[in-house]
Amino acid sequence: MELIDSHTHLDFADFDADRPALLQQSRALGVQRMVVLGVYQRHWQRVWDLVQSDPDLHAAFGLHPVYLDEHRPADLSELGDWLSRLAGHRQLCAVGEIGLDFFLEHLDRERQQALFEAQLQLAADFHLPALVHVRRSHAAVIATLKRFKLPRAGIIHAFAGSREEAREYIKLGFKLGLGGAPTWPQALRLHKVIAGLPLDAVVLETDSPDMAPAMYPNQRNSPLHLPAICAALAQRMNISAEQLANASTRNACELFGW
Ligand SMILES: [Zn+2]
Numbered sequence: 681m682e683l684i685d686s687h688t689h690l691d692f693a694d695f696d697a698d699r700p701a702l703l704q705q706s707r708a709l710g711v712q713r714m715v716v717l718g719v720y721q722r723h724w725q726r727v728w729d730l731v732q733s734d735p736d737l738h739a740a741f742g743l744h745p746v747y748l749d750e751h752r753p754a755d756l757s758e759l760g761d762w763l764s765r766l767a768g769h770r771q772l773c774a775v776g777e778i779g780l781d782f783f784l785e786h787l788d789r790e791r792q793q794a795l796f797e798a799q800l801q802l803a804a805d806f807h808l809p810a811l812v813h814v815r816r817s818h819a820a821v822i823a824t825l826k827r828f829k830l831p832r833a834g835i836i837h838a839f840a841g842s843r844e845e846a847r848e849y850i851k852l853g854f855k856l857g858l859g860g861a862p863t864w865p866q867a868l869r870l871h872k873v874i875a876g877l878p879l880d881a882v883v884l885e886t887d888s889p890d891m892a893p894a895m896y897p898n899q900r901n902s903p904l905h906l907p908a909i910c911a912a913l914a915q916r917m918n919i920s921a922e923q924l925a926n927a928s929t930r931n932a933c934e935l936f937g938w
Contacts, residue, residue, distance in 0.1 A: 681925045683910060684932040685714040685903040687777075687811065687837050687857055687885035690737070691727045694889040694900055703734060706903040710925075712736060713938070714903055717777040717811055719744035721755040724762060731771045738936065739766075740774035740811050742799055745781040745792045756798055763806045773936045774834065775803040776811025780824075783815040793820070800828045809935055810834035812854075818845045825852050835883055835935065838891060843873050850881045855931050857885040860893035860901060863912040871916050879919070879927040883935070884910055 685706075695702060706714070718727040718741040731737040741762050743751045759775075766772040778799040780792050803810040809832040814821045818841045833853030839846065840861055849856060856877060862870045874882075884906060892901045893909050907921075914924040932938070 681710045681907070681910075681922055682929050683709075683711045683884060683906050683925050684929050685711055685886050685888070685906050686835060686883045686932050687859070688714050688716055688888045688903060689719065689890070690714065690716050690888060690903075691718070691723055691730050692889055695902075699730075702902055702904065703737075706906070707736070709904060709907050711903045711906050713738060713932075715740060715773060715811070715936075717774075718742060719777050720747045720750055721752070721758060724759075728766075735771075738771050738773040740776040741772075742776045742778040742811070743795055744777045745779050745787060745796065745813060746784065748787050748792055748795065751795065756795070759799070760802055763802060763808070767806060772808075774809045774811045775799055775806070776809075776834070777813050777837065778810060779813030779815075779837075780817035780820050781813060781815045782817040782820070793824070796821075796824060797828070800824065800830065803830055803832075803834070804828060807832060812836050813838075814841070818842075822848045822852075825849075825854070832935070835885075837885065838887060840867075840870055841873070842869075843876060846873060846877060846881070850878070854881075855883045855935055856881055858882055858913055859885045859887050859909055860891040860905075862916060863893040863895065863909060865894065874913065875917050877917070879923070880931060882924075882928055883932045884913070884924070884928040 731739040839856035911921040914921040
């Protein structure tokens with residue numbers, strides 16, 4: 681069984697003590713490729729150095745909405761510089777993590793929106809998929825994506841929306857990232873939504889070190905947990921783990937052009 685972890689933060693210090701061993705163990709469990717998403721300017725070099733150390737790692741660069749108050753205006757032009765310097769490199773795979781977070785109320789929504797749109801424009805200009813963080817902001821994200829119509833679309837990370845919202849994203853060509861959240865027994869609405877998703881619209885992810893699945897509560901999440909997440913979600917979707925793994929790997933390869 682071959683798996684792809686389409687969303688990780690393996691550059692975070694949480695992995696400093698055991699990163700090489702963890703990557704090796706993950707591969708032994710079938711997690712062949714992993715995407716590492718940069719969330720702020722001060723880590724982009726770290727993300728790139730990490731993926732350069734391992735041919736199965738791929739990088740995305742972006743300015744994450746949760747760190748809005750940390751981003752400087754110059755970071756946006758620097759993001760453009762990074763993307764143009766690495767354009768066409770096989771290990772550059774997307775713009776992300778970008779998006780809108782309306783859960784955290786101290787984050788200015790107008791500034792988030794402007795930052796999100798500027799980065800969607802970069803994804804369009806560099807012909808890259810966008811990896812999108814959406815929290816309590818589906819309506820705004822859907823309206824924005826409808827205006828941009830990215831040719832390569834992207835992934836809605838940690839999708840936890842409704843059936844209707846799923847349908848809108850799928851119409852726009854987006855894949856829905858599924859990870860730890862739907863493994864929790866109390867996520868009843870999400871269980872129903874994922875059971876109805878078309879298999880060609882889903883990709884698996886962990887969001888390591890965050891979003892631990894129910895099987896490994898209160899632990900550092902890592903790509904080592906992806907096979908168990910795949911098995912738990914497949915059960916909710918009434919398919920075999922192999923079917924979900926195959927579909928998710930095929931979808932990720934198609935999206936990233938692998
Ligand atoms: Zn993330």
